[in-house]
Amino acid sequence: ANPPPPHILISGAPASGKGTQCEYIVNKYGVVHISTGDMLRAAVKNNTALGVEAKSYMDSGSLVPDDLVISMLKERIAEDDCAKKGWLLDGFPRTAVQAEALTEAKILPDAVIVLEVKDDVLLERVVGRRSDPQTGKIYHIKFSPPSDPEVLNRLTQRSDDTEEKARVRLESYYKHARSIADHYESTLRKIDGNRDKADVFSDIASIVDSSMTEKNDDDDDD
Numbered sequence: 001a002n003p004p005p006p007h008i009l010i011s012g013a014p015a016s017g018k019g020t021q022c023e024y025i026v027n028k029y030g031v032v033h034i035s036t037g038d039m040l041r042a043a044v045k046n047n048t049a050l051g052v053e054a055k056s057y058m059d060s061g062s063l064v065p066d067d068l069v070i071s072m073l074k075e076r077i078a079e080d081d082c083a084k085k086g087w088l089l090d091g092f093p094r095t096a097v098q099a100e101a102l103t104e105a106k107i108l109p110d111a112v113i114v115l116e117v118k119d120d121v122l123l124e125r126v127v128g129r130r131s132d133p134q135t136g137k138i139y140h141i142k143f144s145p146p147s148d149p150e151v152l153n154r155l156t157q158r159s160d161d162t163e164e165k166a167r168v169r170l171e172s173y174y175k176h177a178r179s180i181a182d183h184y185e186s187t188l189r190k191i192d193g194n195r196d197k198a199d200v201f202s203d204i205a206s207i208v209d210s211s212m213t214e215k216n217d218d219d220d221d222d
């Protein structure tokens with residue numbers, strides 16, 4: 001039988017590089033990337049009932065209420081592609097209530113990765129971040145600008161990527177980080193995210209690989 005697919009959870013402050021690393025993780029492991037931030041931004045853009053409700057929270061940099069995000073996430077993770085390919089949770093859980101909801105639903109990650117980045121670096125990353133509306137690819141005007149001038153011209157900036165709103169997002173992250181860390185104590189691994197993207201990814205890949213080896217060994221013992 002095929003080995004079970006990976007179940008990965010990535011956490012970290014705003015602009016710590018979660019989205020950037022998720023692109024590498026998806027390329028290597030073929031898992032389904034589930035970003036609650038991306039899902040909520042799509043809901044806002046499409047003016048759905050959820051989007052209308054979430055918009056004011058997101059615009060101010062605050063968290064969207066737990067019940068809304070939990071039901072959105074549970075619906076998405078129950079889809080067939082996640083069972084087949086495995087999943088990569090990005091930006092969820094963000095509160096103790098969200099973490100408990102996952103565990104209660106038996107949605108259990110094999111690896112929990114936290115990217116640690118210094119506050120001044122985070123703020124510089126936030127204000128320089130841009131994305132390509134056509135491909136969804138993330139760039140940074142200083143650290144990783146696109147080489148194609150056409151792409152450069154069409155880049156957009158998120159409305160919550162100002163220094164002022166990033167400070168609100170950061171505060172909310174620190175308020176909840178401890179309870180998330182406590183929840184996943186045994187599986188959680190911290191990574192220094194201040195380094196080059198490729199170096200950060202190489203650490204992530206070795207954590208995921210060893211968690212998969214462990215999981216397969218456990219399965220063989222059954």
Ligand code: AP5
Nearest residue numbers: 014015016017018019020036037064091125129139140197
């Ligand atoms: P969300 O979209 O999850 O935003 P976030 O957590 O603030 O994270 P970001 O997307 O800002 O950053 P990232 O870590 O992905 O960094 P990136 O790779 O882009 O959430 C947005 C909002 O949605 C929340 O505020 C909330 O309102 C709501 N929400 C979402 N989930 C929720 C939940 N579960 N519950 C309640 N509300 C929820 O990198 C940033 C920049 O740095 C880029 O420009 C990149 O190119 C650059 N960069 C990345 N890595 C490096 C590196 N190693 N070196 C140099 N530059 C780098």
